[in-house]
Amino acid sequence: MAELTVVEAVNQALTLEMARDRRVVVFGEDVGRSGGVFRATDGLFAKHGPDRVIDTPLSEGVIAGAAIGLALAGWVPVAEIQFLGFVHNGFNQVVDQLARVRYRSAGRFSAQVTIRAPYGGGVRAPELHSDGFEAHFAHAPGLKVVAPATPYDTKGLLLASIRDPDPVLFLEPLRGYRQVKGEVPEGDYEVEIGKARIAREGSDVTLIAWSGAVQIALQAADDAQSQGVSVEVIDLRTLVPLDAATLAASVTKTGRAVVLQEAALTGGFGAEVVATIQEEAFFSLQAPIRRVASPDVPYPVQMLEEQYLPNPERVLEAILATTRE
Amino acid sequence: MKKAAPAAHANLDGVASLQMPPMVRYLDEDGELLVEEQPMSDELALAGYRVMLRGRRFDERSVSLQRQGRMVTLAPGIGQEAATVGAAMAIDARTDWFVPQYRELAGQLWHGYPLRLAFLWHVGHPIAFQMPGDLKMLPFQAAIAGQLPQAVGLAWGLKLKGDPGVVLAIFGDGGTSQGDFHEAANLAGVMKAPIIFLCQNNGWAISTSVAQQTASETLAQKAVAYGFPGIQCDGNDMFAVYATVREAARRAREGQGPTLVEAVTYRLGLHTTADDPSRYEPRELHDLWVNRDPLRRMQLHLIARGVVDKAALDRIEEEVKDELRVAWDEAQKEPAPDPDFYFGQVHADRSLRLQRQLERFAKDGNG
Numbered sequence: 001m002a003e004l005t006v007v008e009a010v011n012q013a014l015t016l017e018m019a020r021d022r023r024v025v026v027f028g029e030d031v032g033r034s035g036g037v038f039r040a041t042d043g044l045f046a047k048h049g050p051d052r053v054i055d056t057p058l059s060e061g062v063i064a065g066a067a068i069g070l071a072l073a074g075w076v077p078v079a080e081i082q083f084l085g086f087v088h089n090g091f092n093q094v095v096d097q098l099a100r101v102r103y104r105s106a107g108r109f110s111a112q113v114t115i116r117a118p119y120g121g122g123v124r125a126p127e128l129h130s131d132g133f134e135a136h137f138a139h140a141p142g143l144k145v146v147a148p149a150t151p152y153d154t155k156g157l158l159l160a161s162i163r164d165p166d167p168v169l170f171l172e173p174l175r176g177y178r179q180v181k182g183e184v185p186e187g188d189y190e191v192e193i194g195k196a197r198i199a200r201e202g203s204d205v206t207l208i209a210w211s212g213a214v215q216i217a218l219q220a221a222d223d224a225q226s227q228g229v230s231v232e233v234i235d236l237r238t239l240v241p242l243d244a245a246t247l248a249a250s251v252t253k254t255g256r257a258v259v260l261q262e263a264a265l266t267g268g269f270g271a272e273v274v275a276t277i278q279e280e281a282f283f284s285l286q287a288p289i290r291r292v293a294s295p296d297v298p299y300p301v302q303m304l305e306e307q308y309l310p311n312p313e314r315v316l317e318a319i320l321a322t323t324r325e
Numbered sequence: 326m327k328k329a330a331p332a333a334h335a336n337l338d339g340v341a342s343l344q345m346p347p348m349v350r351y352l353d354e355d356g357e358l359l360v361e362e363q364p365m366s367d368e369l370a371l372a373g374y375r376v377m378l379r380g381r382r383f384d385e386r387s388v389s390l391q392r393q394g395r396m397v398t399l400a401p402g403i404g405q406e407a408a409t410v411g412a413a414m415a416i417d418a419r420t421d422w423f424v425p426q427y428r429e430l431a432g433q434l435w436h437g438y439p440l441r442l443a444f445l446w447h448v449g450h451p452i453a454f455q456m457p458g459d460l461k462m463l464p465f466q467a468a469i470a471g472q473l474p475q476a477v478g479l480a481w482g483l484k485l486k487g488d489p490g491v492v493l494a495i496f497g498d499g500g501t502s503q504g505d506f507h508e509a510a511n512l513a514g515v516m517k518a519p520i521i522f523l524c525q526n527n528g529w530a531i532s533t534s535v536a537q538q539t540a541s542e543t544l545a546q547k548a549v550a551y552g553f554p555g556i557q558c559d560g561n562d563m564f565a566v567y568a569t570v571r572e573a574a575r576r577a578r579e580g581q582g583p584t585l586v587e588a589v590t591y592r593l594g595l596h597t598t599a600d601d602p603s604r605y606e607p608r609e610l611h612d613l614w615v616n617r618d619p620l621r622r623m624q625l626h627l628i629a630r631g632v633v634d635k636a637a638l639d640r641i642e643e644e645v646k647d648e649l650r651v652a653w654d655e656a657q658k659e660p661a662p663d664p665d666f667y668f669g670q671v672h673a674d675r676s677l678r679l680q681r682q683l684e685r686f687a688k689d690g691n692g
Contacts, residue, residue, distance in 0.1 A: 069474070073482025077478075105455060245677070
């Protein structure tokens with residue numbers, strides 16, 4: 001097995017699936033000749049040409065909307081939104097249209113569409129390139145929202161997403177793109193959508209995170225261990241549908257939970273996780289569930305970024321606080 | 326447009342004005358042919374008239390049923406039947422796609438959408454969104470111009486497959502102010518997608534007039550910016566719409582890309598049944614367009630040609646009335662929506678969480 005970065009895992013999944021399924025078309029801004037601003041689509045244009053790897057106009061609405069039409073014509077579109085922060089230009093097409101194709105045709109049509117978008121902070125990117133907007137999309141019935149943290153899961157979940165008969169918003173961790181490395185099998189495999197992963201076993205506190213924040217969670221768990229607290233880290237991998245069973249089983253075991261999200265606090269996906277835990281495992285809880293999130297201010301420019309994002313110290317503080325209650 | 330010769334200084338006088346082709350017209354307001362030949366056979370013209378009438382009577386009946394509390398808020402297409410039926414007649418229902426907004430019912434009937442489902446749409450039954458069999462039509466679209474990016478993707482996808490189909494995408498004058506229209510037109514031009522953008526300029530977006538909607542002289546000219554032709558036709562003249570869209574479809578099929586057709590028509594009815602045009606619509610403007618009624622115009626033409634007489638027109642009225650009665654009766658026999666079916670349209674599979682919500686939903690319904 002080769003050791004790959006997350007972005008290399010994305011590339012491997014796309015390369016594999018385009019060769020396997022002739023219906024797959026990849027398109028978006030700068031995905032063709034340049035191979036994508038992060039090189040996620042590198043090599044695809046040379047292999048498959050301009051009919052299947054298409055540089056589109058700079059226009060998120062029509063990228064998402066045309067994906068629906070291409071799917072209706074029998075293609076399997078994999079569209080790239082260069083940064084999630086810009087997808088709001090196409091919010092209607094993603095949330096009101098793509099997510100509802102099956103519903104609004106009463107089952108006559110479906111949209112086997114994957115929209116890939118890197119997101120999340122910590123890489124000193126300009127405004128709107130780093131925002132954690134996943135909650136906006138988790139609230140759209142019909143849309144699956146997948147947010148892997150590791151290269152292995154990225155490849156397996158991307159293959160599963162492209163093959164899923166319904167639309168998937170596939171969120172790639174910008175911070176993990178090149179920083180996170182891991183073993184990735186060369187061949188074809190899928191990771192099931194809707195299943196969380198125990199990233200680290202523990203017995204005292206359950207710590208839940210997804211995407212780029214999983215690395216922070218693991219660091220905080222290490223730090224807690226050195227203070228004698230055993231933390232179980234759950235990497236959600238999929239936000240919608242949410243794996244409530246894995247959350248319930250872990251919290252039933254530990255009796256304590258901390259939810260970590262990179263996004264601003266209010267209305268974030270972490271709130272959904274907290275609510276689910278209290279619905280599913282309330283009587284196992286020995287302490288209130290704590291949230292670690294970014295403050296409710298717009299994502300800052302670079303000089304304030306480190307202070308804004310949750311770091312292992314803040315997560316550790318929450319872990320220790322919950323064990324004292 | 327020809328490129329102008331280089332100038333030594335920026336001369337902006339008259340630049341906002343574009344030379345556009347003249348509006349396509351075949352029939353005058355009294356059904357007299359303005360050109361030598363009509364663009365279709367008498368038989369086809371009569372068939373088109375019949376479907377326009379079906380659309381008109383359906384809308385009238387629906388508004389009446391809505392007033393009785395038996396239908397939900399609906400948007401009648403009264404006065405615009407020639408625009409939608411003429412366009413539908415110009416494409417091939419076997420290969421070509423009809424992508425509606427929500428005020429094109431008459432044209433949809435020509436393309437194959439059943440009257441029974443049209444009634445079910447207006448009572449709010451979800452099955453109305455399910456285009457039957459392999460009918461090449463997308464569901465009604467409430468988001469103005471939201472269907473256009475999808476229609477372009479569909480047309481582009483057909484072209485990539487080497488499929489002979491073209492896409493007829495319909496929207497209104499208000500739609501030309503939406504980003505989705507501009508993004509879709511831009512991509513269609515770049516991809517040379519086989520699509521006809523049919524803009525029904527009916528004068529109003531609810532209470533907003535076209536003059537308040539845009540400073541452009543015509544809506545058709547917006548195509549020029551995207552690198553493909555735009556043309557106006559008389560939207561109350563079934564022949565003019567048919568001939569214009571047929572030409573646009575030919576261009577699309579032959580790989581010459583998109584066309585924007587502006588069908589100049591008028592909304593003789595309401596925006597929706599929740600609207601009161603007397604608050605904003607000048608009465609004399611309405612009356613002017615009553616005299617341009619597309620059905621009256623075609624009736625006069627067909628009589629003048631000797632295709633029908635008064636008795637034959639009365640017979641068609643009766644037949645259409647019967648068709649509507651039968652379809653409404655059938656629609657009323659449709660079983661109530663099944664919660665399991667409704668929840669089944671979220672994803673192909675069903676999460677445990679959704680299954681639990683369904684059980685609760687069904688229980689509440691039975692409670």
